[in-house]
Amino acid sequence: MTLLEASLRAVAALAAFLVLPLLVGQAEHKVMAHMQGRLGPMYAGGFHGWAQLVADGVKFLQKEDITPRAADRWVFRLAPAVALVPYLVALALVPVHPGLAAVDVPGSVVLVLAATSVGALGTLMAGWSSANKYSLIGGLRAAAQLVSYELPIVLAVASVALAGGSLSLLGLADAWSPWWLLWQLPGGLVFLVAAVAELQRPPFDMPIADAELVMGAWTEYTGLRFAFFLLAEYAGIVVMSLLFAVLWLGGWHGPFEDALGWLWTAVKGFGVALVVIWVRVAWPRLREDQLQRLAWLWLVPLALLQLVLTGAGVVMGW
């Protein structure tokens, strides 16, 4: 790989990282609005408020950057970056086209899972360093949620890795066949639910729970750092949706995949992101104990069951 190619790939990954979350965010604005019988943003940019998030970004830029006096300064300032950067790493690993990912490493499944779990660490740091009781409670809730839902995600992905016989996302996407839609369905559902929980999105947004905790771990943040947390949330949706699309929906598989593979990946990923948005609009927030029950009594056993099913399938040669 020449230096030029490497820098091109890096720039492409960065561009996708900066654009795709905004697309998902705008889609959330509009889809949520219409699901509630509203129109959503209509003015910014002229046509149906397409530039609303750009305007929001400009607004965040102008805000004062406040660090509370009692806060643990360095941790407090570092937290948004810790929340944001891992998703950039994860996004660079996602294969988009036959044989093409921005970064292709062996064992990218492991790396992507590791990166997405680091993201939640940013919330924890923010909660701990803010010197605010709401932030602290939010951070601890985030930690509890992370511990509970990391396991189902890993188990569900392990099932796919077992079925595809590879630890590389490219290899897994290559090995995908439509039969997996049924065979890996329980694991897919587990992954989807656990991914929404991992992203701390409604109905699993107890760490933020604005009615109880103001804004959870983000309470003390202003301006650009707060915007980074928001960007991390939407980048997380992008990463998780693309992962789901690649592992369970076949990524680039579809008609004319040699030419249109990237489009199929994008369409499937966007569809999953729409489901994540839809779920946010439709369902109320779970209670903290319901959250833990769901993880340990339903998702983990279901993921283990899926693992057994996959193992049996692999041994019998389905």
Place this chain on the structure above:
Amino acid sequence: MSENEAPDDPRGRGGVPGVLKGLATTARTALRPSHTAEYPDVAPTLPPRSRGVIALLEENCTSCMLCARECPDWCIYIDSHKETVPATTEGGRDRQRNVLDRFAIDFSLCMYCGICIEVCPFDALFWSPQFEYAETDIRDLLHEKDRLGGWMASVPPPPALDEKAAEPGEVAAVNRPARGAGARAAGAAARPPRTVRPRVVRGEEGT
């Protein structure tokens, strides 16, 4: 999610779990047109007889002060003076009539009860549906005579009567045959009007 389906749980009755119902409801709403009124871009459809602003038809006003006195919060200001109308016939008596100098409604006080419009015996006040007259200075909400008269252009025609409603009083009075028409026959048609509308004589004090 699934723990919501405990046996004694009233939610999710009828075989469909509540979570799916929620998804269906939001999806259905998303496919329907939204309720948002894009007000400054699209004019709202107001119901008939909307109470936006009060318009004044100055020609009909006799400065009788009924509206000003009935107004619950005293937001109508009327100034007038009397003018003498010279006799129209030889040896007749000079008459006096009221001339309206000032008619103002303070819309920062007005509570849009419409009593002034109800009590006006001469149909000088009307409801107009026009409502876009917000001001940055509260004193500008005091609408003077000319501004109140300007609202007349936006007063809609009165709504049509119901199909079997009685004829309006004015129309009935015109259509009724004159008293004793049968006895006097055709000669009655040439009868002169009972009253003569006095004309204002202007220019007396000007020169």
